[in-house]
Amino acid sequence: MTVARLADPRPDQRKRFSCGPLQLTLRTDDVELYDKIAETLGLYDFAWRPPRRPVRIFARRSNVPSAAASGDFLRCSRMLVERLPAGLRASTTSGARATAKFRDTGEDWHVTIPDSLVAAGMLEEIEDVLSLVLTTGWRRGGWTPIHGAAAVKGEACVLICAPTGGGKTTLTAALVRRGWQVLGDDKLLLRMDNGRPLVAALLHTFNLHPKTREWFPEVGDLEHLPRYSVWTEKRKVSVSSIWSHAPAQSAQPRVLIALQRSAEITEVVVSPLDDRKVLEALLRQTVIPSDAATARLIVSTVAQAAAMLRGLSVEVPTDAYRDPAFLDDLETRIERLA
Amino acid sequence: MLANEPLNERYELRPDVVATVLEDGAVLLDLETKYFYRLNRTGWAIVQLFELGTTMDEVWAHCRSLGAPGADDAAVTALITELSRDNLIEMSRVPNGGLPIPDTTDQPWSTPTIERQAEPLQRVIISAFDPSVPLVE
Numbered sequence: 001m002t003v004a005r006l007a008d009p010r011p012d013q014r015k016r017f018s019c020g021p022l023q024l025t026l027r028t029d030d031v032e033l034y035d036k037i038a039e040t041l042g043l044y045d046f047a048w049r050p051p052r053r054p055v056r057i058f059a060r061r062s063n064v065p066s067a068a069a070s071g072d073f074l075r076c077s078r079m080l081v082e083r084l085p086a087g088l089r090a091s092t093t094s095g096a097r098a099t100a101k102f103r104d105t106g107e108d109w110h111v112t113i114p115d116s117l118v119a120a121g122m123l124e125e126i127e128d129v130l131s132l133v134l135t136t137g138w139r140r141g142g143w144t145p146i147h148g149a150a151a152v153k154g155e156a157c158v159l160i161c162a163p164t165g166g167g168k169t170t171l172t173a174a175l176v177r178r179g180w181q182v183l184g185d186d187k188l189l190l191r192m193d194n195g196r197p198l199v200a201a202l203l204h205t206f207n208l209h210p211k212t213r214e215w216f217p218e219v220g221d222l223e224h225l226p227r228y229s230v231w232t233e234k235r236k237v238s239v240s241s242i243w244s245h246a247p248a249q250s251a252q253p254r255v256l257i258a259l260q261r262s263a264e265i266t267e268v269v270v271s272p273l274d275d276r277k278v279l280e281a282l283l284r285q286t287v288i289p290s291d292a293a294t295a296r297l298i299v300s301t302v303a304q305a306a307a308m309l310r311g312l313s314v315e316v317p318t319d320a321y322r323d324p325a326f327l328d329d330l331e332t333r334i335e336r337l338a
Numbered sequence: 339m340l341a342n343e344p345l346n347e348r349y350e351l352r353p354d355v356v357a358t359v360l361e362d363g364a365v366l367l368d369l370e371t372k373y374f375y376r377l378n379r380t381g382w383a384i385v386q387l388f389e390l391g392t393t394m395d396e397v398w399a400h401c402r403s404l405g406a407p408g409a410d411d412a413a414v415t416a417l418i419t420e421l422s423r424d425n426l427i428e429m430s431r432v433p434n435g436g437l438p439i440p441d442t443t444d445q446p447w448s449t450p451t452i453e454r455q456a457e458p459l460q461r462v463i464i465s466a467f468d469p470s471v472p473l474v475e
Contacts, residue, residue, distance in 0.1 A: 074463075077472035136466075147469060147470070292356050307360060307361060
């Protein structure tokens with residue numbers, strides 16, 4: 001039997017990736033695979049100060065079929081994840097596999113990707129696996145991943161909650177144009193810090209639709225940039241390349257906005273959100289695996305954070321930003337609650 | 339239904355029902371159905387008994403010790419019925435007796451409430467980061 005030695009496909013400094021509080025080390029002897037994984041991990045451009053939790057990824061191609069994971073931990077549209085006694089095992093629809101072994105201080109992931117995925121340039125399932133690697137590391141490091149946006153201005157920090165395609169980025173960009181700073185447009189980390197919720201930035205890019213230019217001309221022509229994924233028209237844009245003042249690192253949110261886009265209204269509707277709805281809005285922005293110990297920590301953090309937040313429901317018509325006068329009123333209401 | 343069960347049969351929360359205590363009560367999340375429930379303080383004082391395993395006799399005795407008026411019997415029954423109907427509790431595997439009842443007697447009694455959120459959290463999601471409903475691809 002030949003045991004392949006893992007070669008270093010890139011100079012040493014390019015093997016390591018800082019993804020928030022994690023220090024990822026990628027080991028593979030496959031340059032093409034390396035590039036695809038590095039493309040995703042490289043998006044996390046916001047380096048946290050050490051110490052960082054070490055996570056190691058050992059990646060290789062393999063076409064050897066193996067059983068699909070059961071999904072008893074997590075069921076995603078293209079990936080199932082099951083619990084192991086000291087780790088996790090994941091399988092994707094097209095045959096990518098990942099197995100994690102938990103250590104006290106970090107995790108080791110062994111990832112296999114079939115040739116067909118790499119050859120077809122199908123990044124989505126590789127991204128799915130990496131998303132599991134990252135969220136697992138962040139959670140085990142005491143952070144709760146939040147699929148939300150956050151902006152801060154002085155003492156006022158607002159968490160913006162909406163499902164995918166719900167307008168988080170557009171509202172965040174609209175606030176940034178008015179002098180707010182941004183922590184993220186869809187990926188944040190949350191934890192309780194001395195009894196207050198704290199949100200921290202992971203990356204400073206916006207996923208912007210090219211038509212955003214109609215409302216915010218300074219974003220320029222985005223059509224020439226590559227699509228963020230095959231499923232969306234959106235383009236990934238560096239925030240500071242458009243609004244240099246904008247990136248922020250961390251803040252204590254005081255207000256939560258539950259954002260809804262509606263084609264059935266013609267004017268923006270802003271109304272208070274009671275405690276129950278604030279909790280519900282925040283719970284819907286985080287993934288809660290079907291593992292009691294993991295879920296307990298997430299729900300505890302989210303519930304404690306929600307209890308400290310004041311809520312607003314904001315319903316915007318599809319073309320609201322053509323006349324952004326509503327933002328005057330919204331800013332006033334946010335500042336009053338903060 | 340629990341109403342038809344012997345009062346000394348023990349019940350407990352299912353292991354995949356996660357309870358999180360809040361200042362004003364608690365949240366229960368059923369990891370199987372992905373429904374979550376808000377309990378007020380008194381609701382939690384009752385449901386807490388099921389964390390350790392309890393009988394209906396003990397539940398009623400505990401309610402009385404907390405100062406429950408007869409007028410709230412219907413609310414207590416409704417709470418237990420909801421726990422049972424939604425399968426949040428099951429027959430206990432712990433042998434009878436020997437478990438301490440949590441001391442919640444310092445709490446003022448109020449009518450217990452349990453409120454299930456209208457829509458469950460998503461069971462199938464986009465990715466390990468994005469809990470949204472998967473888009474049609």
